[in-house]
Amino acid sequence: MPTTLIALFSGLAFGLSLIVAIGAQNVFVLRQGIRREHVVLVIATCAVSDAVLITVGVAGVGGAVSALPWLVPVATIGGAAFLVGYAGLAVRRALRPTALASDTAGERAPWGSVLAGCLAITWLNPHVYLDTVVLLGSIATGYGDERWWFGLGAVVASSVWFAAIGFGARLLAPLFAKPGAWRVVDGGVAIVMLLIAARLLWGLVG
Incomplete structure (x- = not known):
């Protein structure tokens, strides 16, 4: 198999392994998909954002970022604070009948x-x-000149995954025709966000 294809499929597999895990981004896309609310906009925004970030990483910025030890904890604390705030909004939606x-x-x-x-x-x-x-x-650098094919594979994986959960979520819409179901969803969203925030902060002190 040509080395370009090896790099491409490696990036595809690695990209999926990173993005498939339930996280804040996936939960947001899934919720919007269930609601059938601006789904194309959400999918496109997530896919383009990931493509930009992956391109930046493949270009070698990842190594530069890792060389700044103070940047990671600052970003981690800020991100955890944001996730806690988002969890609070989800709790409010779950507790307020009007929402x-x-x-x-x-x-x-x-x-x-x-x-x-x-x-x-x-x-x-x-x-x-x-x-x-x-x-x-960092992993892309190991592919040398083929690292852009690796990055392309990761971009494809990201786009396919967001489209799958965004458009596929509407199959669950009948299940969420009652307010009680949304209470469970938003409660679950809050729990996921809090767990992610806790894991981020634990990584700083652990």
């Missing part, structure tokens, strides 16, 4: 607010940088 009713009555949030939330959950999440820029970028 649950809007989910099931077909009312759509403005596309601008959805885009802002999507950008925040992506670009303020330190896990995204650690996975794409630092980790993936």
Whole structure:
């Protein structure tokens, strides 16, 4: 097999291994997909953001970032604080009947607010940088001149995954026709966000 294809499929497999794990970004895309709310915008935003970050990592910035030891803890603390705040919003949605009713009555949030939330959950999440820029970028350097094929594979994996969970989530829509189901979803979102934040902070002190 040509080395370019080896690098391409390696990037595809590695990209999937990083992104498939349930995280803040995936939870956001899944929730928007279930609501059928600006799904294409959310998928495109996540896919393009990942593509930019992967490109930055493959270009060699990952090594430069890892050389600045103070940057990682600062980004980690900031990201954990954001995730805790997002968890608080999810708890409020779960506890307020009016918020649950809007989910099931077909009312759509403005596309601008959805885009802002999507950008925040992506670009303020330190896990995204650690996975794409630092980790993936560092591994890509091992492929030498073929590292761009490795990066392309990772970009394809990211785009396919976001499209799959975004468009596939609508199959679950009938299950979430009742406010009680959204109470469970938003409660689960809050738990996931808090666990991710706790894991980030534990990594600093552990």
